Amino acid sequence: MHEMAVCQGIVEIVEDEARTRAFSKVKAVCLEIGALSHVAPEAMKFCFEAVAARTIAQGATLDVVETAGTAWCMACSRSVEIKRRDEPCPDCGSYQLQVTGGEEMRVMALEVD
Amino acid sequence: MCTVCGCGDGKASIERGHDHPHGPDHAHDRRHDYGDDEHHHHDHHHHDRTRGDPGLLDCDAGAAGQTIAGMTSDRIIQVERDILSKNDRLAADNRARFRADDVLAFNMVSSPGAGKTTLLARAVSELKGNFPIGVIEGDQQTSNDAERIRATGVPAIQVNTGKGCHLDAAMIGEAYDRLPWLNGGILFIENVGNLVCPAGFDLGEACKIVVLSTTEGEDKPLKYPNMFAASSLMLINKIDLAPVLDFDLARTIEYARRVNPKIEVRSVSARTGEGFAAFYAWIRKRAEKARAASLSAVSA
Numbered sequence: 467m468h469e470m471a472v473c474q475g476i477v478e479i480v481e482d483e484a485r486t487r488a489f490s491k492v493k494a495v496c497l498e499i500g501a502l503s504h505v506a507p508e509a510m511k512f513c514f515e516a517v518a519a520r521t522i523a524q525g526a527t528l529d530v531v532e533t534a535g536t537a538w539c540m541a542c543s544r545s546v547e548i549k550r551r552d553e554p555c556p557d558c559g560s561y562q563l564q565v566t567g568g569e570e571m572r573v574m575a576l577e578v579d
Numbered sequence: 580m581c582t583v584c585g586c587g588d589g590k591a592s593i594e595r596g597h598d599h600p601h602g603p604d605h606a607h608d609r610r611h612d613y614g615d616d617e618h619h620h621h622d623h624h625h626h627d628r629t630r631g632d633p634g635l636l637d638c639d640a641g642a643a644g645q646t647i648a649g650m651t652s653d654r655i656i657q658v659e660r661d662i663l664s665k666n667d668r669l670a671a672d673n674r675a676r677f678r679a680d681d682v683l684a685f686n687m688v689s690s691p692g693a694g695k696t697t698l699l700a701r702a703v704s705e706l707k708g709n710f711p712i713g714v715i716e717g718d719q720q721t722s723n724d725a726e727r728i729r730a731t732g733v734p735a736i737q738v739n740t741g742k743g744c745h746l747d748a749a750m751i752g753e754a755y756d757r758l759p760w761l762n763g764g765i766l767f768i769e770n771v772g773n774l775v776c777p778a779g780f781d782l783g784e785a786c787k788i789v790v791l792s793t794t795e796g797e798d799k800p801l802k803y804p805n806m807f808a809a810s811s812l813m814l815i816n817k818i819d820l821a822p823v824l825d826f827d828l829a830r831t832i833e834y835a836r837r838v839n840p841k842i843e844v845r846s847v848s849a850r851t852g853e854g855f856a857a858f859y860a861w862i863r864k865r866a867e868k869a870r871a872a873s874l875s876a877v878s879a
Contacts, residue, residue: 479664487656552837553802554837578656
Protein backbone atom coordinates (compact mmCIF):
# COMPACT_ATOMS: atom_id res chain seq x y z
CA MET A 467 0.00 0.00 0.00
CA HIS A 468 2.44 2.63 -1.17
CA GLU A 469 -0.38 5.17 -1.25
CA MET A 470 0.28 5.53 2.50
CA ALA A 471 3.83 6.66 1.83
CA VAL A 472 2.66 8.98 -0.92
CA CYS A 473 0.06 10.51 1.41
CA GLN A 474 2.75 10.92 4.05
CA GLY A 475 4.64 12.94 1.45
CA ILE A 476 1.59 15.16 0.94
CA VAL A 477 1.24 15.77 4.68
CA GLU A 478 4.93 16.68 4.94
CA ILE A 479 4.55 19.22 2.15
CA VAL A 480 1.49 20.71 3.89
CA GLU A 481 3.36 20.91 7.22
CA ASP A 482 6.33 22.48 5.52
CA GLU A 483 4.15 25.09 3.83
CA ALA A 484 2.39 25.79 7.16
CA ARG A 485 5.72 26.73 8.72
CA THR A 486 6.65 29.25 6.07
CA ARG A 487 3.24 30.57 5.06
CA ALA A 488 1.35 30.85 8.35
CA PHE A 489 -1.98 29.08 8.23
CA SER A 490 -3.72 27.01 10.84
CA LYS A 491 -6.23 24.96 8.91
CA VAL A 492 -6.22 23.28 5.54
CA LYS A 493 -9.59 22.87 3.88
CA ALA A 494 -8.49 21.25 0.67
CA VAL A 495 -5.36 19.86 -0.93
CA CYS A 496 -5.35 20.07 -4.71
CA LEU A 497 -3.34 17.36 -6.41
CA GLU A 498 -2.34 16.64 -9.95
CA ILE A 499 -2.06 12.90 -10.53
CA GLY A 500 -1.01 11.54 -13.90
CA ALA A 501 -3.02 8.73 -15.46
CA LEU A 502 0.20 6.70 -15.80
CA SER A 503 1.48 7.37 -12.27
CA HIS A 504 1.61 4.51 -9.79
CA VAL A 505 -1.19 5.61 -7.49
CA ALA A 506 -4.93 5.25 -7.67
CA PRO A 507 -6.78 8.47 -6.73
CA GLU A 508 -9.47 6.56 -4.85
CA ALA A 509 -6.92 4.72 -2.73
CA MET A 510 -5.21 8.05 -2.11
CA LYS A 511 -8.37 9.55 -0.64
CA PHE A 512 -8.78 6.57 1.64
CA CYS A 513 -5.18 6.68 2.86
CA PHE A 514 -5.02 10.44 3.18
CA GLU A 515 -7.71 10.54 5.84
CA ALA A 516 -5.72 8.09 7.96
CA VAL A 517 -2.34 9.71 7.42
CA ALA A 518 -3.63 13.27 7.93
CA ALA A 519 -5.29 12.48 11.24
CA ARG A 520 -3.87 14.61 14.07
CA THR A 521 -1.81 16.73 11.70
CA ILE A 522 -2.57 20.19 10.37
CA ALA A 523 -4.02 18.50 7.28
CA GLN A 524 -6.67 16.67 9.28
CA GLY A 525 -10.11 16.91 7.75
CA ALA A 526 -8.85 18.42 4.51
CA THR A 527 -10.41 17.10 1.33
CA LEU A 528 -8.25 15.84 -1.51
CA ASP A 529 -9.16 17.35 -4.85
CA VAL A 530 -7.51 15.27 -7.52
CA VAL A 531 -7.09 16.47 -11.07
CA GLU A 532 -6.10 13.56 -13.24
CA THR A 533 -3.83 14.51 -16.10
CA ALA A 534 -3.74 12.56 -19.35
CA GLY A 535 -1.04 10.10 -20.28
CA THR A 536 0.91 11.17 -23.33
CA ALA A 537 3.47 9.30 -25.39
CA TRP A 538 5.61 9.81 -28.47
CA CYS A 539 4.71 7.26 -31.13
CA MET A 540 7.92 6.32 -32.91
CA ALA A 541 5.96 4.93 -35.86
CA CYS A 542 3.79 8.02 -36.36
CA SER A 543 6.46 10.47 -35.16
CA ARG A 544 3.95 12.41 -33.17
CA SER A 545 2.53 12.75 -29.68
CA VAL A 546 -0.55 10.71 -28.79
CA GLU A 547 -2.74 10.31 -25.73
CA ILE A 548 -2.94 6.97 -23.89
CA LYS A 549 -4.94 5.93 -20.85
CA ARG A 550 -2.78 2.96 -19.82
CA ARG A 551 0.76 1.78 -20.34
CA ASP A 552 -0.18 -1.36 -22.21
CA GLU A 553 -2.19 0.57 -24.81
CA PRO A 554 -0.97 0.83 -28.40
CA CYS A 555 -0.90 4.05 -30.40
CA PRO A 556 -4.57 4.95 -30.99
CA ASP A 557 -3.76 5.84 -34.61
CA CYS A 558 -1.43 3.16 -35.94
CA GLY A 559 -1.67 0.38 -33.34
CA SER A 560 2.10 0.30 -32.69
CA TYR A 561 3.46 -0.37 -29.21
CA GLN A 562 6.61 1.62 -29.97
CA LEU A 563 5.61 4.38 -27.58
CA GLN A 564 7.81 6.54 -25.40
CA VAL A 565 5.85 7.91 -22.44
CA THR A 566 6.28 11.69 -22.25
CA GLY A 567 3.69 12.75 -19.68
CA GLY A 568 1.11 11.58 -17.18
CA GLU A 569 3.51 10.15 -14.59
CA GLU A 570 3.51 13.19 -12.31
CA MET A 571 2.19 13.33 -8.75
CA ARG A 572 2.16 16.91 -7.53
CA VAL A 573 0.64 19.06 -4.82
CA MET A 574 -0.60 22.02 -6.85
CA ALA A 575 -2.38 24.22 -4.29
CA LEU A 576 -3.80 24.38 -0.78
CA GLU A 577 -7.02 26.00 0.31
CA VAL A 578 -6.28 27.28 3.79
CA ASP A 579 -7.71 29.37 6.59
CA MET B 580 5.67 6.22 12.83
CA CYS B 581 8.87 7.67 11.53
CA THR B 582 8.37 8.28 7.83
CA VAL B 583 11.98 7.97 6.86
CA CYS B 584 12.30 4.35 7.87
CA GLY B 585 9.05 3.41 9.53
CA CYS B 586 10.69 3.03 12.93
CA GLY B 587 9.11 4.23 16.11
CA ASP B 588 6.17 1.93 16.20
CA GLY B 589 8.77 -0.81 16.23
CA LYS B 590 7.86 -1.79 12.71
CA ALA B 591 10.93 -1.16 10.62
CA SER B 592 14.58 -1.60 11.26
CA ILE B 593 17.92 -1.71 9.59
CA GLU B 594 20.23 -4.37 10.82
CA ARG B 595 23.18 -3.84 13.14
CA GLY B 596 21.57 -1.27 15.31
CA HIS B 597 19.39 1.56 14.41
CA ASP B 598 21.10 4.69 15.39
CA HIS B 599 20.19 7.30 12.83
CA PRO B 600 19.61 10.70 14.37
CA HIS B 601 16.03 11.65 14.96
CA GLY B 602 16.66 15.28 14.29
CA PRO B 603 14.33 18.13 13.55
CA ASP B 604 13.78 17.13 9.93
CA HIS B 605 12.38 13.82 10.96
CA ALA B 606 8.70 13.78 10.33
CA HIS B 607 7.48 12.39 13.61
CA ASP B 608 9.19 15.19 15.47
CA ARG B 609 7.28 17.61 13.36
CA ARG B 610 4.11 15.72 13.98
CA HIS B 611 4.50 16.46 17.67
CA ASP B 612 4.50 20.18 16.90
CA TYR B 613 1.05 19.85 15.54
CA GLY B 614 0.02 16.90 17.64
CA ASP B 615 -1.04 18.98 20.59
CA ASP B 616 -3.45 16.18 21.29
CA GLU B 617 -4.48 17.29 24.69
CA HIS B 618 -5.48 20.69 23.48
CA HIS B 619 -7.44 19.42 20.56
CA HIS B 620 -9.30 16.71 22.41
CA HIS B 621 -9.94 18.70 25.47
CA ASP B 622 -13.26 20.51 25.66
CA HIS B 623 -14.16 20.34 22.00
CA HIS B 624 -16.20 17.19 22.26
CA HIS B 625 -19.50 18.97 21.94
CA HIS B 626 -18.32 20.70 18.76
CA ASP B 627 -17.72 17.34 17.22
CA ARG B 628 -21.12 16.13 18.22
CA THR B 629 -23.02 19.15 17.01
CA ARG B 630 -21.30 18.87 13.65
CA GLY B 631 -22.39 15.27 13.44
CA ASP B 632 -18.92 14.12 12.46
CA PRO B 633 -17.54 12.03 15.30
CA GLY B 634 -14.41 11.15 13.34
CA LEU B 635 -13.27 14.73 13.00
CA LEU B 636 -11.32 16.61 15.63
CA ASP B 637 -12.36 20.22 15.53
CA CYS B 638 -9.14 21.96 14.62
CA ASP B 639 -11.03 25.05 13.62
CA ALA B 640 -11.87 25.80 17.24
CA GLY B 641 -8.23 25.67 18.18
CA ALA B 642 -7.51 28.70 16.05
CA ALA B 643 -10.39 30.69 17.50
CA GLY B 644 -9.41 34.13 18.64
CA GLN B 645 -6.07 34.00 16.87
CA THR B 646 -5.49 36.30 13.99
CA ILE B 647 -2.38 36.62 11.95
CA ALA B 648 -1.74 40.01 10.42
CA GLY B 649 -2.29 40.16 6.69
CA MET B 650 -4.08 36.84 6.56
CA THR B 651 -7.54 36.47 5.18
CA SER B 652 -9.53 33.30 5.46
CA ASP B 653 -9.95 30.81 2.63
CA ARG B 654 -6.68 31.59 0.94
CA ILE B 655 -5.50 29.57 -1.99
CA ILE B 656 -1.79 28.88 -1.78
CA GLN B 657 0.03 27.80 -4.92
CA VAL B 658 2.47 25.02 -4.09
CA GLU B 659 3.40 22.97 -7.18
CA ARG B 660 5.67 20.48 -5.46
CA ASP B 661 6.31 16.87 -6.39
CA ILE B 662 4.88 14.61 -3.72
CA LEU B 663 7.88 12.30 -3.70
CA SER B 664 10.40 15.15 -3.87
CA LYS B 665 11.90 14.23 -0.51
CA ASN B 666 12.59 10.66 -1.61
CA ASP B 667 13.85 11.90 -4.96
CA ARG B 668 16.28 14.28 -3.25
CA LEU B 669 17.64 11.50 -1.03
CA ALA B 670 17.89 9.22 -4.07
CA ALA B 671 19.93 11.87 -5.86
CA ASP B 672 22.27 12.01 -2.82
CA ASN B 673 22.65 8.21 -2.95
CA ARG B 674 23.34 8.36 -6.69
CA ALA B 675 26.04 10.97 -6.15
CA ARG B 676 27.67 8.80 -3.47
CA PHE B 677 27.59 5.73 -5.69
CA ARG B 678 29.18 7.72 -8.51
CA ALA B 679 31.87 9.12 -6.21
CA ASP B 680 32.65 5.60 -4.98
CA ASP B 681 32.54 4.22 -8.54
CA VAL B 682 29.82 1.80 -7.44
CA LEU B 683 27.24 0.44 -9.84
CA ALA B 684 23.93 -0.05 -8.02
CA PHE B 685 21.12 -2.28 -9.24
CA ASN B 686 17.64 -2.26 -7.76
CA MET B 687 16.28 -5.82 -8.12
CA VAL B 688 12.50 -6.08 -8.10
CA SER B 689 10.05 -8.95 -8.55
CA SER B 690 7.01 -10.55 -7.05
CA PRO B 691 7.58 -12.77 -3.99
CA GLY B 692 9.01 -16.13 -4.90
CA ALA B 693 10.46 -15.20 -8.31
CA GLY B 694 13.86 -16.35 -7.06
CA LYS B 695 15.69 -13.05 -6.55
CA THR B 696 17.68 -14.24 -3.56
CA THR B 697 18.72 -17.55 -5.11
CA LEU B 698 19.69 -15.66 -8.26
CA LEU B 699 21.69 -13.12 -6.26
CA ALA B 700 23.39 -15.74 -4.11
CA ARG B 701 24.68 -17.44 -7.27
CA ALA B 702 25.68 -14.18 -8.96
CA VAL B 703 27.57 -12.74 -6.00
CA SER B 704 29.46 -15.95 -5.28
CA GLU B 705 30.52 -16.18 -8.92
CA LEU B 706 31.43 -12.48 -9.25
CA LYS B 707 33.01 -11.78 -5.86
CA GLY B 708 36.49 -12.68 -7.06
CA ASN B 709 36.38 -9.95 -9.73
CA PHE B 710 35.36 -6.84 -7.81
CA PRO B 711 33.90 -5.74 -4.43
CA ILE B 712 30.23 -6.61 -4.00
CA GLY B 713 27.70 -5.57 -1.38
CA VAL B 714 24.05 -6.46 -0.98
CA ILE B 715 21.16 -4.67 0.69
CA GLU B 716 18.21 -6.96 1.36
CA GLY B 717 14.70 -5.59 1.85
CA ASP B 718 11.95 -7.62 3.44
CA GLN B 719 9.09 -6.85 5.75
CA GLN B 720 10.54 -9.21 8.34
CA THR B 721 13.38 -11.64 9.04
CA SER B 722 17.08 -11.57 8.18
CA ASN B 723 16.91 -14.83 6.25
CA ASP B 724 17.90 -13.31 2.91
CA ALA B 725 20.88 -11.37 4.23
CA GLU B 726 22.06 -14.53 5.96
CA ARG B 727 21.86 -16.46 2.70
CA ILE B 728 23.99 -13.80 1.01
CA ARG B 729 26.52 -13.67 3.87
CA ALA B 730 26.89 -17.43 3.62
CA THR B 731 28.54 -16.78 0.23
CA GLY B 732 31.13 -14.53 1.91
CA VAL B 733 29.66 -11.28 0.55
CA PRO B 734 28.65 -8.50 2.98
CA ALA B 735 24.90 -7.96 3.24
CA ILE B 736 22.69 -5.64 5.26
CA GLN B 737 19.10 -6.54 5.93
CA VAL B 738 16.51 -3.76 6.00
CA ASN B 739 13.22 -4.76 7.57
CA THR B 740 10.49 -2.44 6.36
CA GLY B 741 7.95 -3.57 8.96
CA LYS B 742 4.60 -2.65 7.50
CA GLY B 743 6.23 -0.85 4.59
CA CYS B 744 5.78 -2.36 1.17
CA HIS B 745 8.95 -1.00 -0.49
CA LEU B 746 12.44 0.28 0.19
CA ASP B 747 12.97 4.03 0.04
CA ALA B 748 16.03 6.16 -0.57
CA ALA B 749 16.58 7.01 3.11
CA MET B 750 16.79 3.33 4.05
CA ILE B 751 19.34 2.72 1.32
CA GLY B 752 21.48 5.66 2.43
CA GLU B 753 21.63 4.26 5.95
CA ALA B 754 22.21 0.68 4.89
CA TYR B 755 24.99 1.76 2.50
CA ASP B 756 26.78 3.43 5.43
CA ARG B 757 26.94 0.04 7.13
CA LEU B 758 28.53 -1.76 4.19
CA PRO B 759 32.29 -1.84 3.63
CA TRP B 760 33.68 0.46 0.94
CA LEU B 761 32.75 -1.02 -2.44
CA ASN B 762 35.01 1.17 -4.57
CA GLY B 763 34.91 -0.01 -8.17
CA GLY B 764 32.33 -2.64 -7.34
CA ILE B 765 28.66 -3.47 -7.45
CA LEU B 766 25.80 -2.93 -5.03
CA PHE B 767 22.81 -5.19 -5.45
CA ILE B 768 19.67 -3.97 -3.71
CA GLU B 769 17.04 -6.65 -3.38
CA ASN B 770 13.75 -4.82 -2.96
CA VAL B 771 10.70 -6.12 -1.14
CA GLY B 772 8.96 -8.79 -3.22
CA ASN B 773 6.18 -6.71 -4.71
CA LEU B 774 5.55 -5.70 -8.31
CA VAL B 775 3.56 -2.58 -7.45
CA CYS B 776 4.97 -0.29 -4.79
CA PRO B 777 8.74 -0.35 -5.42
CA ALA B 778 8.15 0.96 -8.97
CA GLY B 779 7.64 4.51 -7.79
CA PHE B 780 10.52 4.89 -5.36
CA ASP B 781 13.89 5.83 -6.76
CA LEU B 782 16.71 4.54 -4.55
CA GLY B 783 19.55 6.16 -6.49
CA GLU B 784 20.26 3.01 -8.50
CA ALA B 785 21.81 2.91 -11.96
CA CYS B 786 18.75 0.96 -13.07
CA LYS B 787 16.06 -1.45 -12.01
CA ILE B 788 16.26 -5.12 -12.93
CA VAL B 789 12.93 -6.93 -12.85
CA VAL B 790 13.01 -10.68 -12.26
CA LEU B 791 10.10 -12.64 -13.68
CA SER B 792 9.96 -16.39 -13.20
CA THR B 793 8.46 -18.80 -15.69
CA THR B 794 6.04 -20.10 -13.04
CA GLU B 795 4.31 -16.72 -12.90
CA GLY B 796 2.83 -16.72 -16.39
CA GLU B 797 3.50 -14.63 -19.46
CA ASP B 798 1.19 -11.72 -18.77
CA LYS B 799 2.82 -10.25 -15.64
CA PRO B 800 4.16 -7.27 -17.64
CA LEU B 801 0.62 -6.37 -18.67
CA LYS B 802 -0.74 -6.85 -15.17
CA TYR B 803 1.99 -4.75 -13.52
CA PRO B 804 3.03 -2.36 -16.30
CA ASN B 805 4.61 0.35 -14.12
CA MET B 806 7.30 -1.98 -12.84
CA PHE B 807 8.24 -3.28 -16.28
CA ALA B 808 8.16 0.26 -17.66
CA ALA B 809 10.58 1.37 -14.92
CA SER B 810 13.07 -1.47 -15.46
CA SER B 811 15.99 -1.60 -17.89
CA LEU B 812 16.48 -5.36 -17.81
CA MET B 813 14.03 -8.23 -17.44
CA LEU B 814 15.63 -11.41 -16.14
CA ILE B 815 13.43 -14.41 -16.84
CA ASN B 816 14.29 -16.87 -14.09
CA LYS B 817 13.58 -20.60 -13.73
CA ILE B 818 14.03 -20.99 -17.47
CA ASP B 819 14.91 -24.66 -16.84
CA LEU B 820 11.24 -25.18 -15.98
CA ALA B 821 9.96 -23.58 -19.19
CA PRO B 822 9.35 -26.88 -21.06
CA VAL B 823 7.37 -28.36 -18.15
CA LEU B 824 5.23 -25.25 -17.88
CA ASP B 825 4.72 -24.65 -21.61
CA PHE B 826 6.10 -21.19 -20.90
CA ASP B 827 5.93 -18.94 -23.96
CA LEU B 828 9.14 -16.87 -23.85
CA ALA B 829 8.44 -14.93 -27.05
CA ARG B 830 5.04 -13.86 -25.84
CA THR B 831 6.42 -12.75 -22.46
CA ILE B 832 8.99 -10.57 -24.21
CA GLU B 833 6.35 -9.16 -26.53
CA TYR B 834 4.16 -8.19 -23.55
CA ALA B 835 7.08 -6.59 -21.72
CA ARG B 836 7.98 -4.54 -24.81
CA ARG B 837 4.40 -3.34 -25.14
CA VAL B 838 4.87 -1.42 -21.89
CA ASN B 839 8.59 -0.75 -22.38
CA PRO B 840 9.91 -1.00 -25.96
CA LYS B 841 13.49 -0.54 -24.74
CA ILE B 842 13.61 -3.26 -22.06
CA GLU B 843 16.45 -5.76 -22.49
CA VAL B 844 15.88 -9.44 -21.74
CA ARG B 845 18.06 -12.31 -20.51
CA SER B 846 16.86 -15.79 -19.52
CA VAL B 847 18.51 -17.55 -16.59
CA SER B 848 18.13 -20.44 -14.23
CA ALA B 849 19.39 -19.66 -10.75
CA ARG B 850 19.22 -23.39 -10.01
CA THR B 851 21.35 -24.66 -12.92
CA GLY B 852 23.35 -21.53 -13.76
CA GLU B 853 22.06 -21.44 -17.33
CA GLY B 854 22.22 -17.95 -18.85
CA PHE B 855 24.37 -16.35 -16.12
CA ALA B 856 27.32 -15.72 -18.44
CA ALA B 857 25.03 -13.53 -20.57
CA PHE B 858 23.76 -11.76 -17.47
CA TYR B 859 27.36 -11.02 -16.36
CA ALA B 860 28.19 -9.75 -19.83
CA TRP B 861 25.22 -7.39 -19.54
CA ILE B 862 26.54 -6.16 -16.16
CA ARG B 863 30.02 -5.57 -17.62
CA LYS B 864 28.57 -3.62 -20.54
CA ARG B 865 26.51 -1.54 -18.13
CA ALA B 866 29.59 -0.87 -15.96
CA GLU B 867 31.62 0.27 -18.98
CA LYS B 868 28.81 2.57 -20.02
CA ALA B 869 28.58 4.07 -16.52
CA ARG B 870 32.35 4.58 -16.37
CA ALA B 871 32.42 6.24 -19.79
CA ALA B 872 29.58 8.54 -18.74
CA SER B 873 31.29 9.62 -15.53
CA LEU B 874 34.61 10.13 -17.37
CA SER B 875 32.98 12.37 -19.94
CA ALA B 876 31.23 14.23 -17.10
CA VAL B 877 34.62 14.84 -15.45
CA SER B 878 36.30 16.01 -18.65
CA ALA B 879 33.34 18.19 -19.65
